[in-house]
Amino acid sequence: MISSQKPIVIGVTGGSASGKTSVSRAIFDQFSGHSLLLLEQDAYYKHSDLPFEERKKINYDHPLAFDTALLHHQLNQLLHREAIDKPVYDYADHNRSKQVVRVEPKDVIILEGILILADESLRDLMDIKVFVDTDDDIRIIRRIKRDMESRGRSLDNIINQYLKTVKPMYHQFVEPTKRYADLIVPEGGGNQVAIDLLVTKIKSILSERGLKE
Template sequence: MSMSHIFRKSRLAVSCGILGVRISCRFIFTHKMSVKQAEFADTNGFESKTPFLIGVAGGTASGKSTVCQRIMEKLGQQHKEQTERRVVCISQDSFYRTLTPSERLRAERGQFNFDHPDAFDDKKLLTILKDILAGKKVEVPEYDYITNSISNRSHTIYPADVVLIEGILVFYFPEVRELFHMKLFVDTDSDTRLARRVPRDIMERGRDLEQVLNQYMNFVKPAFEEFCLPTKKFADVIIPRGADNLVAIDLIVHHIWDIMYKKRPVKIANGCNGHLEVEDGGSGRRMSGSSEDTLSR
């Protein structure tokens, strides 16, 4: 199926003025990955494979997790057993560092900055990602938002074809950023993000309204502008409106489908200012051809 036919089918409008999906003028499938993924024997009892690593960044409550969920749903991975999944997702929140006693007290009062790079154990994240790229089975800890600490529970990540890593600062640390084969930035309006964060933190994380608003104004918003937003320039694909951007999700799913089934990636043509700018026409139609029967909405 030609690229022009895919675009017609999806009702994509190429526009210089409205940014829907920005794709760098190059292969999305970078030089870091060969067309055929390497597979080799592993000592932990599972078939080892070098996965395609995708970073998903964006501000708080921008829809990063939802974008990852949509991708997994469309690829039919959401309800598979962990050992059978070919696409898995990991949250950067699992790599918050252990707080000191004084930091824990400040966190309980909503006075600790969890959006600052120093709040994360980037070395541990780097080690886990390198193990994943080496085709190893890894244990990823679970973070407890109520107690602001790493819980005793963890979940096992088995070798997979595609691994999604989502978090506010996944592009901030250079050594981590260089590991990604594709980088997505979920770009959502700040008012929308705040409107999502307030009820989430109150209902799911046991915060009160005053604490949530104070934390947002004193820590979350300044940290986003200083640390998260500047990493947008590293993204290969920028997704406005997050999971509501159906065309962007379908484009990414189509590319992941090609990776999973070892097809040669499609080269995207130039658009305005060296980027392809795609406006979501709201049709929500699939962009793929051979995968259309499988990618369920």
């Protein structure tokens, strides 16, 4: 039976490789077996008709790189207990895939992404807003390791992209959204105290709305 109660939306943001995913996964694991889903903003990069070499030059850390209207629309559908066809982004091709993933509505939605707090319409849909605050040096080291191992990118490519777009866009667009956060989490998923506080608050809201804990 589908609940008529409004799902809880938890927004988890921070810079690239800040530990957003670790925090989101830590919350997810605490509610293992419960009605919960993870929605990544990265899935909502815009489709581009540009040639591959031109797509590689796109500033993927700018708010305009995302199809925020589609993300807002599909999040609203989930809040109304409607299933969505979530887009799939192909990092190797630098473009949205033709595939989609069917996502059923759940009681708890974790929305994760670097710029989810930059858009007022998205912020208004969130019950809890979390900013994962991690030092720039740690983030670039994590990004190098991740992109070389899982995305097949060269060290020069990663460093150039970081210096030209990732770091300046973080300070221009991402870091200022910290002021909208209900909770700032230093150092990501290793901050167990912050994770425990989040889990306790989520359980409290679930109880208030008569949703299953």
